[in-house]
């Protein structure tokens with residue numbers, strides 16, 4: 001690995017080339033005609049969008065790295081989708097909203113402070129590497145939070161709640177770090 005890449009790699013991580021599939025439970029079977037994406041909670045304009053409506057939102061393509069808490073990292077993944085901050089601009093959260101809670105299929109949830117979610121590279125992705133997401137990587141829509149361990153990057157997202165209170169998610173309740181910053185090696189426990 002050249003010097004530039006070793007600086008990009010967070011402590012205790014190993015760079016890999018392939019793109020593993022990792023999740024709890026089974027890959028959900030999605031009926032895209034019944035699928036919707038809901039944004040609720042402490043917002044002025046709650047929304048419910050179907051897949052076609054979601055695809056019509058302003059989109060971007062970004063290239064980011066990905067760090068799993070189990071120790072692998074992958075560089076330069078190319079995602080297309082809707083930035084979290086674009087969603088926030090549409091729903092207009094009230095100032096009381098300090099956290100966002102992400103709800104996915106099969107009761108998977110995760111949570112982020114609102115300022116982390118509003119970062120420039122946090123995206124609800126529907127394409128990976130120029131193609132629609134595959135079912136095992138999160139079709140139809142997944143969150144990607146490049147600067148946090150990947151359990152924050154929920155696959156199969158169905159809803160977002162803006163909340164005044166933090167609500168630890170699936171892995172956060174099971175002992176993984178709530179803040180999950182790979183550069184600080186926040187893998188387990190507090191924070």
Ligand SMILES: Nc1nc2c(c(=O)[nH]1)N[C@H]1C(S)=C(S)[C@@H](COP(=O)(O)O)O[C@H]1N2
Nearest residue numbers: 020021022023024068108150151153154155
């Ligand atoms: N819905 C859901 N999303 C999830 C998970 C999960 O169990 N369920 N696991 C997370 C973890 S720990 C990782 S490392 C990444 C893996 O994403 P990938 O399978 O696309 O590589 O998905 C994250 N998103």
Ligand SMILES: [Mo]
Nearest residue numbers: 068069150151
């Ligand atoms: Mo992970």
